[in-house]
Amino acid sequence: MSDVGREGLAALAGMDSADRRTACATVLEQIENHGLDTVRLAFVDQHGVLRGKTLMAAQAAGLLANGCAMTSTLLAKDTSHRTVFPVWQAGAGLDMAEMEGAGDMMMLPDPETFRVLPWVEGCGWLLCDLFFTDGKPVPFCVRRKLRDAEAELANRELDIRFGLEAEFHILQVDDWNRRPEDAGQPGAVPDVSLMTHGFQYLTEARGDQLEPVTEVLRKACVALNLPVRSIECEFGPSQVEFTFAPMQAVQAADAMTLFRSMVKQVCRRQGLHATFMCRPQVANLFASGWHVHQSLLSATSGDNLFTPEAGSDLLSLLGLHYTAGLLAHAVEASVFAAPTINGYKRYKSFQLAPDRAIWGRDNKGVMVRAIGGPGDPATRVENRAAEAAANPYLHLAAQVWAGLQGIDDKRDPGPAADTPYKTDATMLPTNLMDAVDALEASQLFRRRFGEKFVDYLIHIKRAEIARFLSEVTDWEHREYFDLY
Numbered sequence: 001m002s003d004v005g006r007e008g009l010a011a012l013a014g015m016d017s018a019d020r021r022t023a024c025a026t027v028l029e030q031i032e033n034h035g036l037d038t039v040r041l042a043f044v045d046q047h048g049v050l051r052g053k054t055l056m057a058a059q060a061a062g063l064l065a066n067g068c069a070m071t072s073t074l075l076a077k078d079t080s081h082r083t084v085f086p087v088w089q090a091g092a093g094l095d096m097a098e099m100e101g102a103g104d105m106m107m108l109p110d111p112e113t114f115r116v117l118p119w120v121e122g123c124g125w126l127l128c129d130l131f132f133t134d135g136k137p138v139p140f141c142v143r144r145k146l147r148d149a150e151a152e153l154a155n156r157e158l159d160i161r162f163g164l165e166a167e168f169h170i171l172q173v174d175d176w177n178r179r180p181e182d183a184g185q186p187g188a189v190p191d192v193s194l195m196t197h198g199f200q201y202l203t204e205a206r207g208d209q210l211e212p213v214t215e216v217l218r219k220a221c222v223a224l225n226l227p228v229r230s231i232e233c234e235f236g237p238s239q240v241e242f243t244f245a246p247m248q249a250v251q252a253a254d255a256m257t258l259f260r261s262m263v264k265q266v267c268r269r270q271g272l273h274a275t276f277m278c279r280p281q282v283a284n285l286f287a288s289g290w291h292v293h294q295s296l297l298s299a300t301s302g303d304n305l306f307t308p309e310a311g312s313d314l315l316s317l318l319g320l321h322y323t324a325g326l327l328a329h330a331v332e333a334s335v336f337a338a339p340t341i342n343g344y345k346r347y348k349s350f351q352l353a354p355d356r357a358i359w360g361r362d363n364k365g366v367m368v369r370a371i372g373g374p375g376d377p378a379t380r381v382e383n384r385a386a387e388a389a390a391n392p393y394l395h396l397a398a399q400v401w402a403g404l405q406g407i408d409d410k411r412d413p414g415p416a417a418d419t420p421y422k423t424d425a426t427m428l429p430t431n432l433m434d435a436v437d438a439l440e441a442s443q444l445f446r447r448r449f450g451e452k453f454v455d456y457l458i459h460i461k462r463a464e465i466a467r468f469l470s471e472v473t474d475w476e477h478r479e480y481f482d483l484y
Contacts, residue, residue, distance in 0.1 A: 004059060005066035006106050012135025013108060016065075023111035024064040027126070030114060031057050037122035041068050042261075043107050043130055044142055046460060047079055047339070048391030050261045052107065057124065067106040067131065072099050075130075075140045077460075079340070080185045084463035094456065098132045105138055106131045113254060118223035119266050127254060139452055142393040143250065149400035149448075150249045156404075157300060161246035162396060163293035163380070164256055166388050168276045169238050169285060170195055170213055170267055190273050192282060198237025207233040213272060214240060220262050226255050235352075236286025246293070249400065253392035256290075260388075278343045278387040287346035289353060290388040293371075294399060295380040296322060307372065307379040314361055314370045314416065315379065323359050323368050323381050324413035325406015326399065327426075330357040330367060330385065332442035334428060334435035335461060336398040341432045341468050343387035349421040354384055356425040358417040365420030367428070368413075385428065394449075394457075401448040436461050 010016040031039065039060055042052030051074050055063060076085040076092070076099065085093040092099035107128035115125045130138035137144060153160055171192035182188035195213070200206040207214075214231045221228040227245035234241045247255060260276055267274040279287040295306045296318065306319035315323065330337075338344055347355045354367035361370055364384070372379025386395050406413075417423040429435040436458055439445060446454050 004055065005063065005068050006133050006135075007066055009067040009106055009108055009131060009133075009135060010065050013131045013137070014135070015108065020111060024061075027064065027109075027111045027114045027124075028060055030116070031060050031124055034116050034124070035122065036116065036124045039063070039124040039126060040117070041107050041109055041126050041128050043070070043128045044257050044391070044393060045074060045077075046140060046142060046391070046457065048142075048257065048260075048389070048393070050257060052128070054123070057122075060124075063126075064109055064111060067108040067128070069104040070107050070130075071102055072105045072138075073102045075099070075105075075138070078464045078467070080464075080467065082185055082463070082467075084460055093459075094452070098136075098138075104133065106133060115224050115258070118220050119262070119269060125258075127258075139450065140456060142391055143253070145449060145453070146250050146253055146393040146397040146400075149397040152404065153249075153296075153400065154299065157298065158305070159297040159299045159302075160249055160400060161295055161297060161380075162249060162252040162399075163244060163246040164252060165241055165243045165291040165293070166256065166259065166276070167234055167239060167241045167288035167290070168260075168263065168274055168388055169236075169280060169282075169288065170210065170240055171238050171273045171275070171282070173271055173273050192273055194284075195238040195272075196233075198239065198284070199235070200233070201235040202233055207231075210238075210240060213267065213270060216266060216270070217242070217263055220266055221259065224258060224262065226259055234286070234288075237284055239286055239288065246295075249396055250393075253396050256392040276388040278338070278340065278389060279345045287351070287353065288388045289346060289384060290386040290390060290395075291382050291384050292386060292396070292399065293380045293382045294403075295319075295378075296403075304377050304379055306381070307377060308374050310374045312374055314373060315381070318407060319370075319379070319381065320413055321407040321409075321411055322403035323370070323406065324411030325403045325409070326368050326381070326383060327357040327359060327413055328406060328409075328411055329398075329402035329442075329444055331426060331429060331435075332438045332445060333398040333402055334385070335432070335439045335457070336394045337383075337386040337390055338432070338435065339391060339394075339461070340387065340389055341465065343389065344429065344431050344435070346387060347428050347430065354428060355421065356423065356427045358420060358423050358425045359413050360417040360420060363417065363420055366417055370416065397449070398445065401444060405444055432461065433465055436465070 036057045042050040109126035113127035130141040175191040177188040232241040359368035360366035369382040
């Protein structure tokens with residue numbers, strides 16, 4: 001073993017290519033040129049949250065070759081950071097000796113992800129993939145799940161582009177609630193006030209009120225090479241939307257992950273609280289969604305394969321089959337689109353959010369919105385089902401697998417819907433419990449993500465649900481405490 005990782009891990013893992021060595025040399029050169037003191041190594045966990053360590057920049061060469069040890073129980077936790085697998089037992093409840101006893105796994109940096117963090121003096125950042133100490137890949141590495149989907153696209157001589165629109169809230173903090181009695185799993189949340197009163201959707205006046213912080217975020221996006229396209233004042237109070245230019249699959253998921261983490265860190269340093277929670281329990285706030293634009297391209301010509309021929313309407317036949325796949329597998333994909341209990345409180349009629357699996361022409365009430373048409377190289381579909389807290393790697397991978405299955409089955413999406421909240425169609429789940437049941441029964445996602453991974457994710461989500469059901473809510477207390 002090296003001092004922080006596994007000696008020769010990159011070679012053991014089959015990652016020690018000439019291209020990677022060149023990329024690593026570039027990283028080391030940038031670290032020296034920028035005079036960096038520290039480097040953060042991070043990986044994306046099962047919830048889409050970045051976890052990692054900060055190390056001295058002098059160790060960078062060793063870290064790139066040998067990786068860095070990380071406690072394996074981080075993959076066994078629910079959203080309260082409780083370990084929900086019996087890691088002290090044989091097999092750790094996963095039939096995996098590697099996960100027993102809170103032992104180490106390894107983070108191996110991807111040199112292509114290197115950034116200099118603009119809000120931290122002298123600090124670089126690298127996103128990592130997960131391996132065991134023998135070089136075998138960790139089966140719960142979510143980044144690898146999306147790479148598998150990209151590989152299948154490549155096998156079919158296809159490529160994909162994802163354009164992201166992320167909504168979130170920025171709130172002024174009145175009290176961080178950091179008293180010892182406020183700690184816990186989870187701890188007390190901050191007391192907050194609004195940055196703007198809102199309900200002035202896309203007005204310049206409201207946008208200007210938010211500009212002192214959104215401009216800082218925009219500049220951070222530019223410094224991080226995140227292809228931000230627009231900054232918008234959303235419908236609700238203190239609600240913002242950032243949109244991004246189209247990216248390849250893993251690139252888009254990396255960008256969404258880094259963007260969310262950057263927003264929270266930069267805002268916190270300014271005494272603000274940024275949240276991508278779907279529907280916060282703050283008066284008058286509106287739900288936040290994550291809209292994912294997508295189109296398939298020819299890997300050889302680069303042509304957009306969703307663009308229909310002249311005289312056709314809306315989408316090409318391939319685009320219609322792909323759309324039909326998104327609709328047909330929407331229910332079983334709901335855990336990937338809305339992985340939190342809170343996320344299902346957004347699926348309401350007449351709320352600019354879908355409540356059923358339908359598609360339509362440029363209609364913001366349907367689940368899948370078709371945009372473009374004959375001669376338009378930007379023709380695409382926009383899936384509006386996801387909450388902004390979704391794990392980017394799992395949600396985008398599920399999009400690919402569902403769309404490709406629709407192509408393989410030559411599915412027909414049916415007629416485009418003009419009345420999204422009256423059209424007869426399969427309803428989306430109204431709660432996480434039903435969504436988990438649908439994923440458990442999914443043959444498609446068990447085949448594509450793997451039986452072990454699906455069962456692993458279901459176990460974590462059921463632990464989260466069990467904690468929720470054991471708590472007495474404000475609603476229950478108001479409903480019954482005085483009545484009975």
